[in-house]
Amino acid sequence: MQLKDIAYKVSLLATSGSMDTDITSMTMDSRKAGTGSLFIAVRGTVTDGHHFIDKAIEQGASAILCEALPQNLRPEVAYVQVQDSAKAMGLMAANFYNHPAKKLKLVGVTGTNGKTSTATLLFRLFRALGYRCGLLSTVQNQIDDEVIPSTHTTPDSITINVLLSDMLRHGCTHVFMEVSSHAVVQERIAGLTFAGGIFTNITHDHLDFHKTFDNYIKAKKGFFDQLPASAFALVNVDDKRGMVMLQNTAARKESYSLQTLGTFKGRIIADGLFGLEMDIEGRHVWFKLIGKFNAYNLLAVYGAAVLLGEDRDEVLTQLSGLMPPPGRFEQVISGNQIVGIVDYAHTPDALQNVLETIASLRNENEQVITVVGCGGNRDAAKRPIMAEIACKFSNKVILTSDNPRNEDPMAILEQMQAGVPPIDFKKTITIEDRKEAILKAVSMAQPRDIILVAGKGHETYQEIKGVKYDFDDRQVLRDAFAAKN
Numbered sequence: 001m002q003l004k005d006i007a008y009k010v011s012l013l014a015t016s017g018s019m020d021t022d023i024t025s026m027t028m029d030s031r032k033a034g035t036g037s038l039f040i041a042v043r044g045t046v047t048d049g050h051h052f053i054d055k056a057i058e059q060g061a062s063a064i065l066c067e068a069l070p071q072n073l074r075p076e077v078a079y080v081q082v083q084d085s086a087k088a089m090g091l092m093a094a095n096f097y098n099h100p101a102k103k104l105k106l107v108g109v110t111g112t113n114g115k116t117s118t119a120t121l122l123f124r125l126f127r128a129l130g131y132r133c134g135l136l137s138t139v140q141n142q143i144d145d146e147v148i149p150s151t152h153t154t155p156d157s158i159t160i161n162v163l164l165s166d167m168l169r170h171g172c173t174h175v176f177m178e179v180s181s182h183a184v185v186q187e188r189i190a191g192l193t194f195a196g197g198i199f200t201n202i203t204h205d206h207l208d209f210h211k212t213f214d215n216y217i218k219a220k221k222g223f224f225d226q227l228p229a230s231a232f233a234l235v236n237v238d239d240k241r242g243m244v245m246l247q248n249t250a251a252r253k254e255s256y257s258l259q260t261l262g263t264f265k266g267r268i269i270a271d272g273l274f275g276l277e278m279d280i281e282g283r284h285v286w287f288k289l290i291g292k293f294n295a296y297n298l299l300a301v302y303g304a305a306v307l308l309g310e311d312r313d314e315v316l317t318q319l320s321g322l323m324p325p326p327g328r329f330e331q332v333i334s335g336n337q338i339v340g341i342v343d344y345a346h347t348p349d350a351l352q353n354v355l356e357t358i359a360s361l362r363n364e365n366e367q368v369i370t371v372v373g374c375g376g377n378r379d380a381a382k383r384p385i386m387a388e389i390a391c392k393f394s395n396k397v398i399l400t401s402d403n404p405r406n407e408d409p410m411a412i413l414e415q416m417q418a419g420v421p422p423i424d425f426k427k428t429i430t431i432e433d434r435k436e437a438i439l440k441a442v443s444m445a446q447p448r449d450i451i452l453v454a455g456k457g458h459e460t461y462q463e464i465k466g467v468k469y470d471f472d473d474r475q476v477l478r479d480a481f482a483a484k485n
């Protein structure tokens with residue numbers, strides 16, 4: 001495709017060289033630039049893509065998209081200067097790949113917690129309803145049965161367009177994707193045409209990146225601000241920021257609630273380890289998912305399906321048969337009835353929700369033993385809070401590592417320990433090695449006790465200093481239970 005067609009409707013500050021230049025691929029990474037490619041120079045958090053313009057040209061790039069033109073322009077190369085490279089990249093990727101999003105029903109899910117759960121349930125529901133579907137999520141990307149490993153919750157705009165094109169080629173009609181706050185700020189969703197957007201909730205997370213809670217709210221709201229009038233914006237109005245998301249959207253404003261009025265109204269009738277019994281718009285339904293937070297996810301999924309034109313009864317029938325996504329309240333039970341629960345709760349809110357759910361399910365006689373850590377190179381403010389929450393709802397707490405990345409694991413654990421109230425010192429121990437920590441929990445547990453292993457859910461690795469070591473909470477629990485029996 002010619003550069004001028006790729007730049008269609010993108011506002012350009014300056015150009016140099018021929019806009020007729022043929023482009024065969026697009027990349028934001030000089031190391032991946034090949035012959036005939038368009039290299040997009042993006043200013044990142046670690047380095048600046050503008051430093052790699054010459055490198056990209058040496059590798060064969062025939063055009064450059066940037067925010068600042070280099071001093072020496074090469075005559076054989078086309079340069080395009082824009083205000084915001086990341087945003088222009090999104091718009092150009094949509095042009096280059098021929099707007100796959102416009103030919104699909106693309107629904108995005110944003111919020112601190114519940115994105116993967118909601119997007120995955122939507123994907124599974126629409127498949128059960130007979131559609132070919134795509135999924136972009138933290139756990140994995142999927143085109144019907146084909147699994148494509150995911151590297152991010154929301155990939156960059158080029159990758160998204162490549163995946164959407166593949167989905168379209170496969171005959172998909174619906175695609176459900178997570179929209180992270182990083183993705184909104186970094187313009188990874190620029191140029192995408194959404195049929196709908198869902199807001200689950202917003203609580204403390206990622207302040208390392210956004211700096212203030214207000215910025216974090218604005219980032220989430222940015223998704224709704226860019227929805228077209230043809231889309232729906234479906235928000236959880238039980239979250240006090242739900243209505244904020246709708247303030248400036250052109251989309252149709254819709255809501256769901258378990259507590260107040262909303263377009264879609266639900267009520268929990270009963271919940272337990274068996275699942276949830278709910279009333280949804282006057283219909284009585286049983287679900288296999290556990291916990292109040294899943295009642296919200298189910299209501300969001302139901303609302304979105306109805307807004308996409310599906311029959312209410314059919315939606316509830318199919319939804320009641322669905323299982324939770326991997327690593328979300330996943331139970332591993334020992335031969336002598338110790339209940340292990342692996343959950344991806346890695347924020348204070350999620351941890352509290354899961355522990356409150358466990359509290360509501362227990363008979364008071366059994367102990368709750370929580371094994372939890374906090375990620376390195378991520379929001380440090382949540383560390384003491386998560387330790388405090390773990391103590392509040394557990395009989396015993398083992399603080400341990402969760403992807404320390406490039407930080408000193410013991411330094412992270414000391415920050416967690418700072419949140420342990422003095423009265424809880426006696427019930428808290430710290431074991432840096434996550435496997436040892438889980439083994440300790442299993443050794444302490446009696447039949448019917450509940451061990452919550454929080455933070456990693458579906459993850460199958462532990463990331464330490466740039467190396468991802470094989471690690472799976474569920475497998476470690478299974479092995480420990482087998483050894484104990």
Ligand SMILES: CC(=O)N[C@H]1[C@@H](OP(=O)(O)OP(=O)(O)OC[C@H]2O[C@@H](n3ccc(=O)[nH]c3=O)[C@H](O)[C@@H]2O)O[C@H](CO)[C@@H](O)[C@@H]1O[C@H](C)C(=O)N[C@@H](C)C(=O)N[C@H](CCC(=O)O)C(=O)O
Nearest residue numbers: 028029030042044045046047049052152153154156180182
């Ligand atoms: C903090 C963050 O969001 N980082 C993302 C960002 O990288 P960056 O800003 O650090 O990039 P950089 O290293 O400074 O490089 C700047 C530019 O120079 C380019 N470069 C660099 C070196 C070189 O030799 N040649 C070259 O061209 C890079 O390709 C890049 O375009 O842009 C990259 C390309 O899109 C992302 O891969 C990267 O995600 C990193 C791996 C990451 O860990 N991101 C996490 C925090 C994230 O995005 N998480 C959210 C989920 C959060 C949630 O739970 O809600 C997600 O959506 O996954």
Ligand SMILES: Nc1ncnc2c1ncn2[C@@H]1O[C@H](COP(=O)(O)OP(=O)(O)OP(=O)(O)O)[C@@H](O)[C@H]1O
Nearest residue numbers: 112113114115116117138153293296343344345350
């Ligand atoms: N609607 C919800 N409200 C609050 N907590 C939830 C909700 N849904 C799930 N959770 C909790 O949050 C954890 C993470 O859920 P999920 O993976 O769906 O969130 P996410 O938003 O995709 O997270 P990420 O930002 O890592 O992509 C779950 O394991 C559960 O403990």
Ligand SMILES: N[C@H](CCC[C@H](N)C(=O)O)C(=O)O
Nearest residue numbers: 346374375378402403455456
């Ligand atoms: N999407 C989240 C996942 C956190 C999962 C937790 N196990 C950790 O590594 O901190 C993040 O990248 O911040």
Ligand SMILES: [Mg+2]
Nearest residue numbers: 115116138153
């Ligand atoms: Mg997710």
